[in-house]
Amino acid sequence: MDRLRHLWRRAVQTARLMVGVPDYDTYVAHRTTHHPGEPIMSYPEFFRERQRARYGCEGGRISGCC
Amino acid sequence: MSTPKKLLWAAVAVLGAVALGIVALQRGEPVNAMWLVIASLSIYAIAYRFYGLFIANRVLGVNPTRQTPAYRHNDGLDYVPTNGYVLYGHHFAAIAGAGPLVGPVLAAQMGYLPGTLWILAGVVFAGAVQDMMVLFLSTRRDGRSLGDMIRSEMGPVAGTVAGIGVLLICVIILAVLALVVVNALKSSPWGTFTVACTIPIAFLMGVYGRFIRPGRIGEMSAIGALLLLAALIFGRTVAETPALAHYFTFAGPQLAVLIIGYGFVASVLPVWLLLAPRDYLSTFLKVGTVALLALGVLIAHPQLQMPAVTRFIDGSGPVWAGSVFPFLFITIACGAVSGWHSLISSGTTPKMIESERQIAFIGYGGMLTESFVAIMAMIGASVIHPGVYFAMNSGAGLIGTTAAHAADVVTQWGFTVTPDMLTQAAHDVGETSILSRTGGAPTLAVGMATIFSSVLGGRSLMAIWYHFAILFEALFILTTVDAGTRVCRFMIQDLVGHAVPAFKSTRAWGNNLIGSALSCLLWGYLLYAGVVDPYGGIWTMWPLFGATNQMLAAIALTLCTVVLYKMKRERWAWVTVVPTVWLVICTVTAGLEKVFSPNPKVGFLSHAEKFSQALASQQVLAPAKSLQEMSRVIFNDYLDAALAALAVSIVIVVVVYGIVRVRQARATPRVTAIEIGGAAMDHG
Numbered sequence: 001m002d003r004l005r006h007l008w009r010r011a012v013q014t015a016r017l018m019v020g021v022p023d024y025d026t027y028v029a030h031r032t033t034h035h036p037g038e039p040i041m042s043y044p045e046f047f048r049e050r051q052r053a054r055y056g057c058e059g060g061r062i063s064g065c066c
Numbered sequence: 067m068s069t070p071k072k073l074l075w076a077a078v079a080v081l082g083a084v085a086l087g088i089v090a091l092q093r094g095e096p097v098n099a100m101w102l103v104i105a106s107l108s109i110y111a112i113a114y115r116f117y118g119l120f121i122a123n124r125v126l127g128v129n130p131t132r133q134t135p136a137y138r139h140n141d142g143l144d145y146v147p148t149n150g151y152v153l154y155g156h157h158f159a160a161i162a163g164a165g166p167l168v169g170p171v172l173a174a175q176m177g178y179l180p181g182t183l184w185i186l187a188g189v190v191f192a193g194a195v196q197d198m199m200v201l202f203l204s205t206r207r208d209g210r211s212l213g214d215m216i217r218s219e220m221g222p223v224a225g226t227v228a229g230i231g232v233l234l235i236c237v238i239i240l241a242v243l244a245l246v247v248v249n250a251l252k253s254s255p256w257g258t259f260t261v262a263c264t265i266p267i268a269f270l271m272g273v274y275g276r277f278i279r280p281g282r283i284g285e286m287s288a289i290g291a292l293l294l295l296a297a298l299i300f301g302r303t304v305a306e307t308p309a310l311a312h313y314f315t316f317a318g319p320q321l322a323v324l325i326i327g328y329g330f331v332a333s334v335l336p337v338w339l340l341l342a343p344r345d346y347l348s349t350f351l352k353v354g355t356v357a358l359l360a361l362g363v364l365i366a367h368p369q370l371q372m373p374a375v376t377r378f379i380d381g382s383g384p385v386w387a388g389s390v391f392p393f394l395f396i397t398i399a400c401g402a403v404s405g406w407h408s409l410i411s412s413g414t415t416p417k418m419i420e421s422e423r424q425i426a427f428i429g430y431g432g433m434l435t436e437s438f439v440a441i442m443a444m445i446g447a448s449v450i451h452p453g454v455y456f457a458m459n460s461g462a463g464l465i466g467t468t469a470a471h472a473a474d475v476v477t478q479w480g481f482t483v484t485p486d487m488l489t490q491a492a493h494d495v496g497e498t499s500i501l502s503r504t505g506g507a508p509t510l511a512v513g514m515a516t517i518f519s520s521v522l523g524g525r526s527l528m529a530i531w532y533h534f535a536i537l538f539e540a541l542f543i544l545t546t547v548d549a550g551t552r553v554c555r556f557m558i559q560d561l562v563g564h565a566v567p568a569f570k571s572t573r574a575w576g577n578n579l580i581g582s583a584l585s586c587l588l589w590g591y592l593l594y595a596g597v598v599d600p601y602g603g604i605w606t607m608w609p610l611f612g613a614t615n616q617m618l619a620a621i622a623l624t625l626c627t628v629v630l631y632k633m634k635r636e637r638w639a640w641v642t643v644v645p646t647v648w649l650v651i652c653t654v655t656a657g658l659e660k661v662f663s664p665n666p667k668v669g670f671l672s673h674a675e676k677f678s679q680a681l682a683s684q685q686v687l688a689p690a691k692s693l694q695e696m697s698r699v700i701f702n703d704y705l706d707a708a709l710a711a712l713a714v715s716i717v718i719v720v721v722v723y724g725i726v727r728v729r730q731a732r733a734t735p736r737v738t739a740i741e742i743g744g745a746a747m748d749h750g
Contacts, residue, residue, distance in 0.1 A: 014155035016283060017148070018353065019346050020414070027142030034140070047281030048338070053144065055337035055345075055549065 020054035021047065082108025090179060096369040099445045103363060106186060106441045110434045113190040118430035121195060125638040126202050128422040135208045136418050138743055148418040150427055157415045157432045159349050161407050162356065164243055164543050165400025166436055168506035170444040172608060173397045174455065175385040177375035178448045180394055182441065188402025189437035192645035196403060196619055198429030199626040199642065200411040205425065206741045209417035212408050216625050218740055219632065224723040228621050231716040233557045235614045240550045241592035242611040243543045245603050246505035248321045250536050255314035256305035256496055257533055261540045262314065263297035264344060271343035283346060290347045298533055302496060318597040326590035333551040333582045341548050348542035355538045359442050362517040372448035372455065377480060384460035386605055387667045392656040396612035401440020405618025407433065446513030453483025454491050458509050461602030462502045463689035472501050496529030504602035511535035554585035595702045600689025610709060613656045617717040620649040624724035631731040632739035650721055657714035661707045670710065674703035
């Protein structure tokens with residue numbers, strides 16, 4: 001059962017990263033460990049920030065192929 | 067390696083050899099597509115295990131303990147150490163697109179064998195090598211982009227020249243992909259309606275994901291997919307109701323103008339409203355359909371109707387002009403080697419690599435999967451009747467506009483087909499005509515509909531499957547058009563910004579409007595020229611696209627070669643030198659032939675010459691219909707010639723710079739590659 005749950009979590013992570021949204025829990029864990037006391041974006045803020053980063057083209061990044 | 071493992075790999079090798087033998091040597095009788103699948107999978111397995119890992123471990127010397135940018139700059143956002151399988155999915159979704167689906171379909175005019183052999187050889191020795199090595203270089207340079215790396219390793223001039231090359235490729239790709247959509251949707255109310263529906267559906271998803279349930283990607287995608295399915299099914303009603311069909315029936319030029327306008331509006335709208343939600347739909351649909359296609363081929367294991375080699379191997383084919391060398395090698399770009407991937411491999415992926423150990427799996431392995439998509443596209447094009455294939459892929463200038471005339475011409479070419487078969491094929495997929503639907507997408511859609519409907523639904527569902535396949539391709543091409551216009555805009559702003567600094571600010575609305583208009587104008591002009599081109603547009607423009615894409619690959623591989631020398635690993639330099647030399651030979655020959663060939667079918671200048679002479683004597687040459695059209699044909703010939711010449715000079719400049727840098731590196735006794743960070747990981 002645990003294994004299934006783990007696989008499901010990986011599948012969800014993959015699907016989200018395919019459209020440019022990394023794992024939110026990992027982000028929160030990173031902020032708590034490495035930047036304690038500093039603000040952490042809520043999930044909606046995090047989502048918007050990632051959306052802008054993926055499609056904003058600042059820096060000339062190309063996110064998809066022919 | 068233990069004895070059982072050795073035996074296992076020996077068995078894989080024998081299986082692959084037998085399958086390839088059957089595919090290559092069977093004459094007269096149709097071959098089952100499964101042999102093609104088995105041959106490719108065996109080759110991929112052997113290539114990955116014995117060449118991909120060899121390059122990673124011996125040539126590049128990946129160091130699993132070396133700290134990656136994902137750890138060095140970990141911010142939980144751009145730089146995140148990510149599980150290898152998850153990142154593989156991300157990388158594959160980014161490199162997979164319309165390219166590997168369209169190229170093989172067009173290459174099938176020479177039979178399935180030449181294209182298949184190039185897909186397999188190309189990916190193993192060039193495409194996958196490029197993707198993996200650029201990923202490696204970027205991982206060792208904090209995830210910097212290809213342009214940045216060329217600038218720092220090969221100098222600013224080479225960097226700027228390569229940058230112009232990228233802009234050129236971007237414009238040509240957008241024009242060609244938009245052309246594929248136009249050809250698929252012209253006079254097709256069902257297709258046009260379904261594709262048009264994706265815009266309001268995306269708006270709805272965008273609003274849902276921003277205000278109603280912020281960031282619920284799964285929910286919004288599920289809602290979007292259901293609505294899309296409804297639009298797909300209702301499309302049939304639209305097509306069968308003349309009053310409704312009227313609003314969704316467009317000729318090519320009208321569609322071209324619509325798409326150009328769409329590209330402009332979409333690229334200035336906020337990303338969350340249209341681009342992002344449609345990207346979600348198209349990404350999931352793309353990956354899902356590719357998986358479905360693989361499953362369909364496995365279950366249906368269809369027979370290949372197309373001969374292994376056709377008479378058009380001599381270069382007289384109607385789909386695109388030119389002989390096997392060099393034109394086959396540029397027709398199939400993405401499935402064998404695609405320069406575009408070097409931009410992806412130096413994009414987001416290197417910032418998320420957990421350990422250098424994953425580089426072979428993600429870079430080399432990701433490209434092998436892309437190549438398998440190309441093999442499936444080749445199967446899709448080969449399972450339909452060759453007569454139908456040629457009727458679909460030849461321009462109206464060659465086969466006329468009636469089924470009777472088209473059947474006559476195609477039968478004369480040696481592919482016996484009756485007018486009834488052509489009308490029946492159109493009827494099966496719910497269209498009024500399938501003639502001259504060039505661009506590969508409709509052909510692949512017929513192939514996919516044939517495969518899917520033989521598994522599920524039979525003839526009654528064939529029309530739904532066809533329009534599903536059209537929708538799937540149009541959806542992600544339009545996403546590319548939108549995203550690509552933004553990238554072009556950025557590059558134009560960057561280039562022009564050197565002269566007019568105020569133009570550089572990407573936050574100013576005026577700049578964005580002007581930038582978007584400029585980039586739409588650039589690709590839009592090429593698109594329009596392609597749409598009114600009586601040869602069907604693809605005939606002229608696909609080779610241009612393929613050549614520029616391969617040239618970017620040659621540039622990326624030149625960078626890899628230079629860095630290998632700078633790392634003092636010249637012992638292994640042949641790994642990149644061989645594919646670089648091959649690509650430079652192919653693309654430069656193709657480019658020069660496109661410009662200077664005395665055959666007006668191949669060379670732009672001689673074609674222009676022929677038309678100029680006719681124009682001078684007030685004569686109208688087919689396919690032009692008036693003197694004014696004649697002048698336009700001539701102008702476009704010169705434009706295309708200039709683009710091809712520009713591409714050739716770009717690749718030559720970069721290669722010359724590469725040779726100079728290699729000589730410098732050889733003369734220096736120490737390592738001169740500019741890597742960032744060499745410290746071992748200090749984490750668990």
